[in-house]
Amino acid sequence: MKSDNYIRLELPSRSSNEAVARGVVAAFAAQLDPTLEELGDIKTAVSEAVTNCIVHAYPDRIGIIVLQCQIVQDTLEIVVRDRGRGIENLEQARRPLFTTGGAERSGMGFTIMESFMTELRVQSQPGKGTTVRMKKRIFSRRVYQ
Amino acid sequence: MRYTSYVQDQHLTIALAGEIDHHAAREVMRAVADKIDAYLPSLCCLDFREVTFMDSSGIAVVLNAIRRMRELGGNLEIKNVPAQPMRVLKTAGIEKLMELGSEAK
Numbered sequence A: 001m002k003s004d005n006y007i008r009l010e011l012p013s014r015s016s017n018e019a020v021a022r023g024v025v026a027a028f029a030a031q032l033d034p035t036l037e038e039l040g041d042i043k044t045a046v047s048e049a050v051t052n053c054i055v056h057a058y059p060d061r062i063g064i065i066v067l068q069c070q071i072v073q074d075t076l077e078i079v080v081r082d083r084g085r086g087i088e089n090l091e092q093a094r095r096p097l098f099t100t101g102g103a104e105r106s107g108m109g110f111t112i113m114e115s116f117m118t119e120l121r122v123q124s125q126p127g128k129g130t131t132v133r134m135k136k137r138i139f140s141r142r143v144y145q
Numbered sequence B: 001m002r003y004t005s006y007v008q009d010q011h012l013t014i015a016l017a018g019e020i021d022h023h024a025a026r027e028v029m030r031a032v033a034d035k036i037d038a039y040l041p042s043l044c045c046l047d048f049r050e051v052t053f054m055d056s057s058g059i060a061v062v063l064n065a066i067r068r069m070r071e072l073g074g075n076l077e078i079k080n081v082p083a084q085p086m087r088v089l090k091t092a093g094i095e096k097l098m099e100l101g102s103e104a105k
C-alpha cells in the first residue's frame, strides 16, 4: 500500500530515549489529528515497545533500536525492531502478567499494546531479535466538523 | 519526575509529578519505599494529579507500594488520576486491588 508519509529513526537503547521515542511518534501522529485519548494510547504503546528493547532485548549492553512510522490513509503504522536476545515463547510472553523482569516489571506491556492499538503483531527469533508491528486507526474528527 | 510528600495523623501522602516510565521508575519506587519505611503510616496515598504520562513501569511502582503497605498492615490509596494513567491502571486491573478514587478533571 502507498504510504503518505513516513519516518525512520535509530536510537541507542538508553532509557532516556523512551521519552524521545514517544515524543517523536506523537509529533508525527499529529498529522492525523488524533484525539488526546488516541494520542495517549499511541505514546503508551510506543513507550512499552521501546522499553522492552531496552530492558529485555539488550539487558546488559547498549544496542540499536529501529523505529519506523508511516501513515497510510487514516492509519498510523509503527514498527519497533531490535537485534537483541529475542523471545523463546511468544504466546507465553504476550500473556497478561507474564514477565521475566522481576519486581520492577508487571508483565503488562504486550497487553497494553494490544488493547490500546487497533492491531499488534510480534515476530521474534531467539538470539536474533524482535519486531513489533502496531497499527492505530484514527477516526478523524475533521469529518464531523 | 518530581515528588513531594507530607504526613498527617499517620497518613502519608506522596504527590508524584511528571512522567513515570522505566527511565524514572526506579527513583520513584525507591522514593515511595523510603517514605513508607521512614513514617510507617497506616495509610499511604499516591496523588497522581501532576502525573503527565505513565506506562507499565508505573504499574510496578503501584504494586510494590501496595505490597509494602500490606506488609505493614496498612492500606494504599491512589487519587486524582488523570485520564492517560487511569487507562493504564485499569488495563492492569488495579481497581480490583484497591480504590482508584475519582478521575482528575
Ligand SMILES: Nc1ncnc2c1ncn2[C@@H]1O[C@H](COP(=O)(O)OP(=O)(O)OP(=O)(O)O)[C@@H](O)[C@H]1O
Binding pocket: A048, A052, A053, A056, A057, A058, A082, A084, A085, A086, A087, A093, A094, A098, A099, A100, A101, A104, A105, A106, A107, A108, A109, A110, A111, A130, B056, B057, B059
Ligand atoms: N524486545 C524484546 N526482546 C526480548 N524479550 C522481550 C522483548 N519484549 C518482551 N520480551 C519478553 O516478553 C515478556 C513480556 O513483555 P511485556 O512487555 O508484556 O511485560 P514486561 O516487560 O515483563 O513488564 P512491563 O511491560 O509490564 O513492565 C518480557 O518479560 C520479556 O521476557
Ligand SMILES: [Mg+2]
Binding pocket: A048, A051, A052, A108, A109, A110, B056
Ligand atoms: Mg514491557
